[in-house]
Amino acid sequence: MPSKVYYTKVEDDIILKGRREKRPTKAIAGELGRTCVSVRDRSSRLDLKGALPIVRKPHFSTEDWDKVAAMRAAGETFRAIAHALQVSLGTVLSQRQLMSTKPETKPDRTVTSAGILEMISPRNDQKLKLTQIAIRTGKSIRAVEYALRSPLNPERKPLxxxxxxxxxxxxxxxxxxxxxxxxxxAQIATQMQERSTNGVQGRYYRYLQDRGPIRTKDKSWRYTKDEAEQLIRLRKEGHLSFAQIAELFPGRNALSLSSKLSKLMKGRK
Structure with missing residues (x-):
């Protein structure tokens, strides 16, 4: 197996000179007596070392794209095209992708006051649907929705x-x-003015109806020993419901009595 032949300083200078003169890789390889793959690989290594800085172009011009098209028609690879244009391979591929997906004309997405009024009037006057307004004005449905929420709309719904x-x-x-x-x-809501009937009813049922005693710092809301014994006696001997027992305990509700009895019976087991 033949040993690896390293590049000399003279060969590197020939490669760099050929790159600056934009000579084909095949011509440089023929002069050095090496393969095209070897010369391209060595050229890439020299680029990494900074021997030949790459001029990165943010966008390709029309002339550059003509060169790319001609070289692609000749069968050149994108790597060879990148070497010829003195740019990186990623630049060529990214610019190619942008040119293939970039539309010829950029759509106008700006909406002026006149455009907003143009979308508002068919909605208020002719009662058209959002899709019909979008088709007529050439805007998206979301743009029509934003226009209807604009302060320029006299029939805008209050927030x-x-x-x-x-x-x-x-x-x-x-x-x-x-x-x-x-x-x-309904009568309570009429007297309170700022509250609705449903609001007053929901407030009373959820928070005020079974509010129980007011808990103060002296903890007077706790059950006494006599109350606990009376609760057990009424429940076991009297067979009364918690709603009936609650009538005998001022300030207590059925839920509180049921919870207290469960705790008392649990402690006796």
């Missing part, structure tokens, strides 16, 4: 404001009007 939280004074007023005065939810 929904987040609901305001109930205050303690409002909760006390709902409890008083419902439990003491016996008003309906």
């Amino acid at each position: 929904k404001t987040p609901p305001r939280a109930y205050t303690q004074a409002e909760d006390e007023e709902i409890i008083r009007l419902r439990e003491q005065d016996g008003l309906t939810y």
